[in-house]
Amino acid sequence: MEFFNKVGKAALGSRLRLMTAIITDDASKIYELYGADFVPKWFPVFYTLAEERELTITEIANEIGHSQPSVSKIIQEMTAAGLVQESLKTDDKRKNNVVLTAKGILLAKNIQQQLKDIDVAIDGLIAESKHNLWAALEEWEFLLEQKSMFKRVSDQKKIRESKDVKIVEYKPEYQEAFRALNVEWISTYFEMEEADYKALDNPEEYILNKGGKILVALYENEPVGVCALIKMNNPEYDFEMAKMAVSPKAQGKNIGWLLGQAIVAKAKELGAKKIYLESNTILKPAINLYYKLGFEKVFGLETPYKRCNIQMELKV
Numbered sequence: 001m002e003f004f005n006k007v008g009k010a011a012l013g014s015r016l017r018l019m020t021a022i023i024t025d026d027a028s029k030i031y032e033l034y035g036a037d038f039v040p041k042w043f044p045v046f047y048t049l050a051e052e053r054e055l056t057i058t059e060i061a062n063e064i065g066h067s068q069p070s071v072s073k074i075i076q077e078m079t080a081a082g083l084v085q086e087s088l089k090t091d092d093k094r095k096n097n098v099v100l101t102a103k104g105i106l107l108a109k110n111i112q113q114q115l116k117d118i119d120v121a122i123d124g125l126i127a128e129s130k131h132n133l134w135a136a137l138e139e140w141e142f143l144l145e146q147k148s149m150f151k152r153v154s155d156q157k158k159i160r161e162s163k164d165v166k167i168v169e170y171k172p173e174y175q176e177a178f179r180a181l182n183v184e185w186i187s188t189y190f191e192m193e194e195a196d197y198k199a200l201d202n203p204e205e206y207i208l209n210k211g212g213k214i215l216v217a218l219y220e221n222e223p224v225g226v227c228a229l230i231k232m233n234n235p236e237y238d239f240e241m242a243k244m245a246v247s248p249k250a251q252g253k254n255i256g257w258l259l260g261q262a263i264v265a266k267a268k269e270l271g272a273k274k275i276y277l278e279s280n281t282i283l284k285p286a287i288n289l290y291y292k293l294g295f296e297k298v299f300g301l302e303t304p305y306k307r308c309n310i311q312m313e314l315k316v
Helices: 002-033 040-049 057-064 068-080 102-110 112-128 133-146 149-162 172-189 194-201 255-269 284-293
Strands: 084-086 098-100 165-169 213-219 222-231 239-246 274-279 296-298 310-315
Touching: 002 040, 002 112, 040 057, 040 068, 040 098, 040 102, 057 068, 068 084, 098 102, 102 112, 112 133, 149 255, 165 255, 172 194, 172 213, 172 222, 172 239, 194 239, 213 255, 222 255, 239 255, 255 274, 255 284, 274 284, 284 310
Parallel strands: 239 274
Antiparallel strands: 084 098, 165 213, 213 222, 222 239, 274 310, 296 310
């Protein structure tokens, strides 16, 4: 086991496969010991049919958590071994129900003592162990159902990479990135409008000189995300959060969240009480981000954008 000690937890899948191979090899020997001509991988399907039930392949797959093609292949192998056959009792020709043959039913009775001996042997192994693997497996299965290993690793990658993201204030050198990043996402889903050109072509005049702010997200010193805080002439709202864009090549690094948090913090720093934004519900990740930041839906303000179908506010 020196390899696994060296590689560590990253080899979890390989280690589980090795243990599975060891146990499966022993299972073959155990069936042989009890005089049963049986392949270990058949067991979940065989056990499901052992109570003289007739089931479809889909029903078996759902019950044991295997794929339908996998179950179908096992049924074919068990049919060739004379343990399973298509049911002759059903009148529904649309269903391919399968049942154990007489040989299969006899085998199910004969292996009962074998199953009891296996239970006792595993209980003995658990008693000798410092950790109860059976209970741990049940716990891990539950936890992985709640949040998959892929999601856990993906989240960790996002957290690690987000530490390398720097949020800085706008400089003239970022004007092209501010424009390009916004044009990219707007053109992907909608059409550029007059209000877009005003803000993107003249950010100093339209945003900064009127008391607004623009923040830029840098990853490896490259501008990959932007967001603006535009001063509003509205007695109810101090600023509009607008022109948030993240490069597709930088997505998955929490950049939208970091920009959103930074913009809200900047608004507080400037004495804002309420922030307003406009968006479109087709942009589901963006809408989810706004809700996560604490924005709530509002209605009734005039908008210069045809694409706007949702308005939101945040009390800061």
